[in-house]
Amino acid sequence: MTNNINIGVIGYGYWGPNLVRNFAEIPGAKVKTVSDFKPELLAKAQARYPNIQVTTHCRDIFADPKIDAVAIATPVSTHFDLAMAALQAGKHVLVEKPITVSSEQAMRLIEEAEKRNLVLMVDHTFVYTGAVRKMHDLVATNVLGDIYYYDSVRVNLGLFQHDVNVLWDLAVHDLSIMDYVLPSKPYAVSATGISHVPGEPENIAYLTLFFDGNLIAHIHVNWLAPVKVRRTLIGGSQRMIVYDDLEPSEKVKIYDKGITVNGNSEKVYQMLIGYRAGDMWAPHLDMTEALRTEGLHFINCIEKGDRPITDGEAGLWVVRILEAATQSMKQHGRLVELNLAEVAA
Amino acid sequence: MTNNINIGVIGYGYWGPNLVRNFAEIPGAKVKTVSDFKPELLAKAQARYPNIQVTTHCRDIFADPKIDAVAIATPVSTHFDLAMAALQAGKHVLVEKPITVSSEQAMRLIEEAEKRNLVLMVDHTFVYTGAVRKMHDLVATNVLGDIYYYDSVRVNLGLFQHDVNVLWDLAVHDLSIMDYVLPSKPYAVSATGISHVPGEPENIAYLTLFFDGNLIAHIHVNWLAPVKVRRTLIGGSQRMIVYDDLEPSEKVKIYDKGITVNGNSEKVYQMLIGYRAGDMWAPHLDMTEALRTEGLHFINCIEKGDRPITDGEAGLWVVRILEAATQSMKQHGRLVELNLAEVAA
Amino acid sequence: MTNNINIGVIGYGYWGPNLVRNFAEIPGAKVKTVSDFKPELLAKAQARYPNIQVTTHCRDIFADPKIDAVAIATPVSTHFDLAMAALQAGKHVLVEKPITVSSEQAMRLIEEAEKRNLVLMVDHTFVYTGAVRKMHDLVATNVLGDIYYYDSVRVNLGLFQHDVNVLWDLAVHDLSIMDYVLPSKPYAVSATGISHVPGEPENIAYLTLFFDGNLIAHIHVNWLAPVKVRRTLIGGSQRMIVYDDLEPSEKVKIYDKGITVNGNSEKVYQMLIGYRAGDMWAPHLDMTEALRTEGLHFINCIEKGDRPITDGEAGLWVVRILEAATQSMKQHGRLVELNLAEVAA
Amino acid sequence: MTNNINIGVIGYGYWGPNLVRNFAEIPGAKVKTVSDFKPELLAKAQARYPNIQVTTHCRDIFADPKIDAVAIATPVSTHFDLAMAALQAGKHVLVEKPITVSSEQAMRLIEEAEKRNLVLMVDHTFVYTGAVRKMHDLVATNVLGDIYYYDSVRVNLGLFQHDVNVLWDLAVHDLSIMDYVLPSKPYAVSATGISHVPGEPENIAYLTLFFDGNLIAHIHVNWLAPVKVRRTLIGGSQRMIVYDDLEPSEKVKIYDKGITVNGNSEKVYQMLIGYRAGDMWAPHLDMTEALRTEGLHFINCIEKGDRPITDGEAGLWVVRILEAATQSMKQHGRLVELNLAEVAA
Incomplete structure (x- = not known):
C-alpha cells in the first residue's frame, strides 16, 4: 500500500464526483488532482476533499509526473483529445462511455495505449454490477x-x-x-x-x-x-x-x-x-457499488499489467x-x- | 326482436364455443347450426345446447335459407373459401382474424360482399374491449x-x-x-x-x-x-x-x-x-366481454345495413x-x- | 372403474356447478342427481348435463339407495341439517366450508360419521391447491x-x-x-x-x-x-x-x-x-384445479376408508x-x- | 435573511448528517456547531463542512449565546435530558422521534417550552413528505x-x-x-x-x-x-x-x-x-426532500412564533x-x- 496509484480526475460534473468518491476509498489508489473548467465545481470538490488539488487546466494533470493514471468524465466529444493527451503523457486512462465519437478515434487510442504499454479502460459501469x-x-x-x-x-x-x-x-x-x-x-x-x-x-x-x-x-x-x-x-x-x-x-x-x-x-x-x-x-x-469494483479492477490492471475486461477493444466495438x-x-x-x-x- | 338473426357457426374448436356462447345470449340473435368436421366436438356443442343443430358439413349451413349470417372460426388457410361460399350463398359473414392468408384474397371478399350488399366483418376482438x-x-x-x-x-x-x-x-x-x-x-x-x-x-x-x-x-x-x-x-x-x-x-x-x-x-x-x-x-x-359487444355490433350492422368498425378493409389492411x-x-x-x-x- | 361412486349434489348456486363439473370428470365418480329449490338453476344443470337427474327435493337424494355420497353447497346455516340427514341416510358427506355455524354442531356431525363409519370431509378448497x-x-x-x-x-x-x-x-x-x-x-x-x-x-x-x-x-x-x-x-x-x-x-x-x-x-x-x-x-x-384434486381425494377416502386431510376435526377446529x-x-x-x-x- | 437562525446539531451518527446537510442549504438557517462524543464522526463533519465548529461536549452548544436552536439526533434515551438542557438554556428544540421514552418526560418538555415561549418540535419526518x-x-x-x-x-x-x-x-x-x-x-x-x-x-x-x-x-x-x-x-x-x-x-x-x-x-x-x-x-x-420542508417549517416557526405541525403535543400523543x-x-x-x-x- 505504500506505492499508491495517483489519479487525476478530469471533469467534476455529473459523474466525476462518483469517480472521486470511489477512488478516494479504494485501497492502493489516491486522487491527487481534480480538474474542471468550472471553478464552482472545483470549489465543491475542495470543500469535500480538502487534501485533493484542484485546477481549471487539465494540462496540469498531464504535466504532473507523480500522477500515474487519469480518469476522464467529460462530454464524449472531448474524450479523444483528453485520452490521447493522457496516454502521450504516459498515463493510464479510464474514460467514460462511449469511449469516443468514432471508431477511428477509438482505434487510434488503442494503438497509442498498446505502443506505450498503458492500460486503456472504458467505464462500462454496468459490466461491474453484481x-x-x-x-x-x-x-x-x-x-x-x-x-x-x-x-x-x-x-x-x-x-x-x-x-x-x-x-x-x-x-x-x-x-x-x-x-x-x-x-x-x-x-x-x-x-x-x-x-x-x-x-x-x-x-x-x-x-x-x-x-x-x-x-x-x-x-x-x-x-x-x-x-x-x-x-x-x-x-x-x-x-x-x-x-x-x-x-x-x-x-x-x-x-x-x-x-x-x-x-x-x-x-x-x-x-x-x-x-x-x-x-x-x-x-x-x-x-x-459497481464503480468500486471497477476502480479496483483498474488499479489491479495497472499494477499487474493486465488487460481490463472493458478495454479499448470493448469500447471500440460498442462505438462501431x-x-x-x-x-x-x-x-x-x-x-x-x-x-x-x-x-x- | 321477433325476427331473430339466425346464425351458423363454422368451427367448434378453441374459439367457436366462445362465439356460440355469446351469440346464444345476445338479444336478436339465434345460433341455428354449428358445423365442425370432428363429431366429438359437435357432441360437446349438442350436450351444451340441445336446441342447436349440428352438422359435419358446412355446406348444410350455406344451403339453409333460414340462416342469415355465418361466423367462421376455422384455421386461417380455410377462411377465404368458407367466407366466399357464405357470401355467395347470401349470408353475412363474421370471420376470425386474420381475415385471409393474403391481401389478394381479402380484396376479393370485400368486393363480393359489396356487390351483394352483405356485411363482412373481421373478428378483431381486442377492438371491442373496454x-x-x-x-x-x-x-x-x-x-x-x-x-x-x-x-x-x-x-x-x-x-x-x-x-x-x-x-x-x-x-x-x-x-x-x-x-x-x-x-x-x-x-x-x-x-x-x-x-x-x-x-x-x-x-x-x-x-x-x-x-x-x-x-x-x-x-x-x-x-x-x-x-x-x-x-x-x-x-x-x-x-x-x-x-x-x-x-x-x-x-x-x-x-x-x-x-x-x-x-x-x-x-x-x-x-x-x-x-x-x-x-x-x-x-x-x-x-x-369483448365478444358480446362485438356480437351486438355485428347484429346491429346486419339490421341497419351499417359498415362494421372492423370491416373487410380493416382486415385487409392488417393482412397487407x-x-x-x-x-x-x-x-x-x-x-x-x-x-x-x-x-x- | 365399473363401480362408480354415485354422488348427489345439493345446491346449484355459486359453488355447486364447480362441484358438478369436477365430479363429472373424475374417474370413479358419477354425478347422479342435483337438487336445488330453484327450478331455474336446475334447468341450467339439465341443459348442461342431460344425463343428470334433477330435483327440487333434496330428500330424493337421501332416499336414493344408489347414491353413495352427498356434496353440500348451500348456505352455511343449512349445513348441519343437510349433512346430518345425509349421514343418517348412510351417505358419505363433503360439505362446504365452514362446516357448520357452531362447534357444537360440528362435533355432532363428527360423532355421527364415526358411528356410521362414513367419510365426513369439509371443502377447505385451498388445502388442495399446488x-x-x-x-x-x-x-x-x-x-x-x-x-x-x-x-x-x-x-x-x-x-x-x-x-x-x-x-x-x-x-x-x-x-x-x-x-x-x-x-x-x-x-x-x-x-x-x-x-x-x-x-x-x-x-x-x-x-x-x-x-x-x-x-x-x-x-x-x-x-x-x-x-x-x-x-x-x-x-x-x-x-x-x-x-x-x-x-x-x-x-x-x-x-x-x-x-x-x-x-x-x-x-x-x-x-x-x-x-x-x-x-x-x-x-x-x-x-x-384444487377441486379436482379434492374430489379425487374424497373418492379415494370413500373407496379405501381413509380419513380425509380436511376431515370433520379440521372443520371443527376452524369453527372453534x-x-x-x-x-x-x-x-x-x-x-x-x-x-x-x-x-x- | 441577514439574521440567520444559528443551529447546533447534537449527534452526527445516522440521522445527524441529514439534518446538517439540509439546514446548511436552508435560507435563513446556519449550522454553527456540531457535537458528538465520537471524534471520528466529528472529523467527517469537519471535512465536509470546514466552516462548522465541532465539539465533543454538547454543553458547548448550550453555552453558546449565539446559538438560537438545537437539533437533537441521539438515541431516544438521551432525548429528555438534552432537550430539557437546551430549553433551559433558552434554545428552540427540534428532537428526533420518538420525542422521549415516556409521556411523563414529554409533558415536562412541553411545559418547559411553553413557560419559556420556545419552539419545541418533533422530527416526525414523514409528515413533511409530499x-x-x-x-x-x-x-x-x-x-x-x-x-x-x-x-x-x-x-x-x-x-x-x-x-x-x-x-x-x-x-x-x-x-x-x-x-x-x-x-x-x-x-x-x-x-x-x-x-x-x-x-x-x-x-x-x-x-x-x-x-x-x-x-x-x-x-x-x-x-x-x-x-x-x-x-x-x-x-x-x-x-x-x-x-x-x-x-x-x-x-x-x-x-x-x-x-x-x-x-x-x-x-x-x-x-x-x-x-x-x-x-x-x-x-x-x-x-x-421531507427534511428540507421540515427544516424550513422549524425556522419559520421560530421566526414567527408559530406552533409547529409536529409540536410537543404531537410527540406526546405518539408516545402515549x-x-x-x-x-x-x-x-x-x-x-x-x-x-x-x-x-x-
Whole structure:
C-alpha cells in the first residue's frame, strides 16, 4: 500500500464526483488532482476533499509526473483529445462511455495505449454490477444452454441530448453489457427511430443485432416514455433470464423454462414442440457499488499489467455498433454490416 | 326482436364455443347450426345446447335459407373459401382474424360482399374491449395531443405455430388495435426476426411501422419468453398511455407527462427541452366481454345495413402489413412500402 | 372403474356447478342427481348435463339407495341439517366450508360419521391447491426451520354478508390453510374489528392467534378495500415464504433470509443479531384445479376408508377459532382461550 | 435573511448528517456547531463542512449565546435530558422521534417550552413528505368522505433494536402520520406481538386503535420479514387511498370506489349494499426532500412564533399510544384506554 496509484480526475460534473468518491476509498489508489473548467465545481470538490488539488487546466494533470493514471468524465466529444493527451503523457486512462465519437478515434487510442504499454479502460459501469457479472457467469457456465436471444428495453422520461441520439446515450449500456455477457459478436445491424423535435437527434430507437447461428438481439431505447423500464430478457435453450434493474433486490431471475423439439417427425409440420415449465430462481447478488469494483479492477490492471475486461477493444466495438446503427436508422432499417475483419485485424 | 338473426357457426374448436356462447345470449340473435368436421366436438356443442343443430358439413349451413349470417372460426388457410361460399350463398359473414392468408384474397371478399350488399366483418376482438375503446376515445378527442409513438410488447411462452410466423399469430392483435386507435396509417415497414427451430417460421419478430409526420410504431412479439407481457405505450404531445392488458382492473393509465420544447432559441443546441410531470389517471373501463359487444355490433350492422368498425378493409389492411412485414423480415429489415394507392383504389 | 361412486349434489348456486363439473370428470365418480329449490338453476344443470337427474327435493337424494355420497353447497346455516340427514341416510358427506355455524354442531356431525363409519370431509378448497400443498411440504420437511410467524392479508371490495362477519367469510380460508400447514395449534386468540353498516356484522377484522413456543399468527380480512390482496408471509428460523395467490405463476417464493443470533454475549444489550440474505426460489407448482384434486381425494377416502386431510376435526377446529375470534372481537381484543382439552376429548 | 437562525446539531451518527446537510442549504438557517462524543464522526463533519465548529461536549452548544436552536439526533434515551438542557438554556428544540421514552418526560418538555415561549418540535419526518401532506389535504377537504379505517403494514428484514420493541422503532412512523392525517384521536388500543430472541423486545407487533364513531386503525410492524412492505390503506365513505411509499413516483393512489347502502329496507337482512367502482387517480406529488420542508417549517416557526405541525403535543400523543400499546402487548391484547382527559388538560 505504500506505492499508491495517483489519479487525476478530469471533469467534476455529473459523474466525476462518483469517480472521486470511489477512488478516494479504494485501497492502493489516491486522487491527487481534480480538474474542471468550472471553478464552482472545483470549489465543491475542495470543500469535500480538502487534501485533493484542484485546477481549471487539465494540462496540469498531464504535466504532473507523480500522477500515474487519469480518469476522464467529460462530454464524449472531448474524450479523444483528453485520452490521447493522457496516454502521450504516459498515463493510464479510464474514460467514460462511449469511449469516443468514432471508431477511428477509438482505434487510434488503442494503438497509442498498446505502443506505450498503458492500460486503456472504458467505464462500462454496468459490466461491474453484481447482476451483470452473475449473468455473464450463467452464460459462461452454460446454465442457459445455447443463447437464443437478448432483448432489452431501456426507456424513461429523460433528458434530451442535443449532440447524440438516444442510442449513444442509452443503448450504449446494453451494448456494453452484451459485449460482456454474450458468447459471440453481431455481424450486422438494422435500426429504426424517430426524432420528435425538429433538428434534434432521434429520441426513440429500435436496434436489431444479427449474429451467426441461432442468436438475435434487440434494444429499445426511448427518452419520451411515461414510465421507467430497465428490463432485459435473455433466452436460452435450457433456461431464460429476466433482468430487471429497477427491482431493489431480485434483479436477476432465472426461469427453468423452454421448448423441447422432437425432431424425429417425418414432416416439418408434424414436428412436435413441447413446453417445459420448472422452477424460478433469483440468486443473491453482490451489491458492491459497481464503480468500486471497477476502480479496483483498474488499479489491479495497472499494477499487474493486465488487460481490463472493458478495454479499448470493448469500447471500440460498442462505438462501431453505434455508428452502424445510426447509419441504418437514417436509412429506415437498411442492413448495415459490421466490419469484423477490420476489427480483428 | 321477433325476427331473430339466425346464425351458423363454422368451427367448434378453441374459439367457436366462445362465439356460440355469446351469440346464444345476445338479444336478436339465434345460433341455428354449428358445423365442425370432428363429431366429438359437435357432441360437446349438442350436450351444451340441445336446441342447436349440428352438422359435419358446412355446406348444410350455406344451403339453409333460414340462416342469415355465418361466423367462421376455422384455421386461417380455410377462411377465404368458407367466407366466399357464405357470401355467395347470401349470408353475412363474421370471420376470425386474420381475415385471409393474403391481401389478394381479402380484396376479393370485400368486393363480393359489396356487390351483394352483405356485411363482412373481421373478428378483431381486442377492438371491442373496454380498454381499447377507451384508448380510441382518448386519441379521437385529442386528450393525448399529437400521437408520437405506439409501442407494443406481446410475448410469452406460447404454442409454436407451424404454418404462420409469430407476426401472423400475435402482432395481428396489435395491428388491429392500431388500425382502430391511431389517426393515420403507416406507409412502410421494417421487420426483423428469427426462427429457433429449423424449418419452422419465425418465433421472434420486431416490426417497425413508419407513418407520415411525427409518428412511429413498433411491435415486439415472441413465443419463447419466460414471462407473459402484454404492454403498450402510446406517447402523445400532451399525455401518454400505458396499457397493460394483464392488469386485472387498471388496464389503461394516462400520464400527464411530456416535454415542452421552447423553439425560440437561436441555435439548435440551445433549444430548451423541459419536462412536465403531472397526475396519472386510470379511468374505469367497461368490463363487458369483448365478444358480446362485438356480437351486438355485428347484429346491429346486419339490421341497419351499417359498415362494421372492423370491416373487410380493416382486415385487409392488417393482412397487407403482415405480408409486407414477413417480406421485410426475410430481408433483414429492408424497408417495404405499403401500397396505399392500391388500397385506396 | 365399473363401480362408480354415485354422488348427489345439493345446491346449484355459486359453488355447486364447480362441484358438478369436477365430479363429472373424475374417474370413479358419477354425478347422479342435483337438487336445488330453484327450478331455474336446475334447468341450467339439465341443459348442461342431460344425463343428470334433477330435483327440487333434496330428500330424493337421501332416499336414493344408489347414491353413495352427498356434496353440500348451500348456505352455511343449512349445513348441519343437510349433512346430518345425509349421514343418517348412510351417505358419505363433503360439505362446504365452514362446516357448520357452531362447534357444537360440528362435533355432532363428527360423532355421527364415526358411528356410521362414513367419510365426513369439509371443502377447505385451498388445502388442495399446488401452492398450499407445496408450503405444507416445505414446513413438514423443515426447509423453513422453526416456524416463527404466519401472517395473512385477504382484503378486497367484496360482497357484504348479512348473516356472518368477515372472519367467517374470508378468514376461514386462512384458518383452513394454517390448520394444514402449521405444525401446531393455537391456544388462544385476540381479535378486533368494526362494522361500517349499522346492524350488520363486522366487515373488517384483525385476528391474532397465540401458539405455544415461538409462533404467532395474524389474519387481516376486509370487505371494503380498494384493491385485492391475497398475501401470506411465513417466517422461519431458516427460510421465509411469501405466498401471493394473485400471482399468475410464481405464487410461492422462498427466501433464504433470516437472522443469526449470537447468544454467547454476556449482556443482553450486547447480543449480536446478524443478517443473512441469500437466494430466492419459486418452485414450479402443480396447477391442477384444487377441486379436482379434492374430489379425487374424497373418492379415494370413500373407496379405501381413509380419513380425509380436511376431515370433520379440521372443520371443527376452524369453527372453534371463528367462534372464539367473534367473541374476542365483541370485547375489543380480549384474550379468548381455545379449549384444547375439549377438542382432544 | 441577514439574521440567520444559528443551529447546533447534537449527534452526527445516522440521522445527524441529514439534518446538517439540509439546514446548511436552508435560507435563513446556519449550522454553527456540531457535537458528538465520537471524534471520528466529528472529523467527517469537519471535512465536509470546514466552516462548522465541532465539539465533543454538547454543553458547548448550550453555552453558546449565539446559538438560537438545537437539533437533537441521539438515541431516544438521551432525548429528555438534552432537550430539557437546551430549553433551559433558552434554545428552540427540534428532537428526533420518538420525542422521549415516556409521556411523563414529554409533558415536562412541553411545559418547559411553553413557560419559556420556545419552539419545541418533533422530527416526525414523514409528515413533511409530499405524499403525507397530500393525504392530509384529501382527508381535510373531505375528498374521502367519512374515514372508515386506516391500515398500515411496515415490515422488512431490519435491524433488531435492543432497547425498544418494534412498535417504538417502526409504528412510530405510522402513528405520527395518523396524528396528522386523521380527523380524530383514538381512545384505546389493543396490541399483540412476539419476540423471537430470548430476552429481547418484541420484533413483530400488531396494533389496533379504537376511535369513536366509525373509524378503526391497525398497524402491522415486523423486523423479520423477507420482503420490504410500506403500504397503507385509508378507507372512506366516498373514496379510498392506497399509499405505497416504495413506489418511485405514484405513491398515493385514490380510488373512487366504495359501497352504497340502501337503508330503506325494512329488515336488516334485506338491506341492499351495492358497489361503486370508478376511476383511479394518482396525483403528482411534491418531491422536495421531507427534511428540507421540515427544516424550513422549524425556522419559520421560530421566526414567527408559530406552533409547529409536529409540536410537543404531537410527540406526546405518539408516545402515549406507544406506552399503551406496549402495555397491551404484554397482556395479549387487553384493551388499554388512552387518558384523553389527561392529555386535554
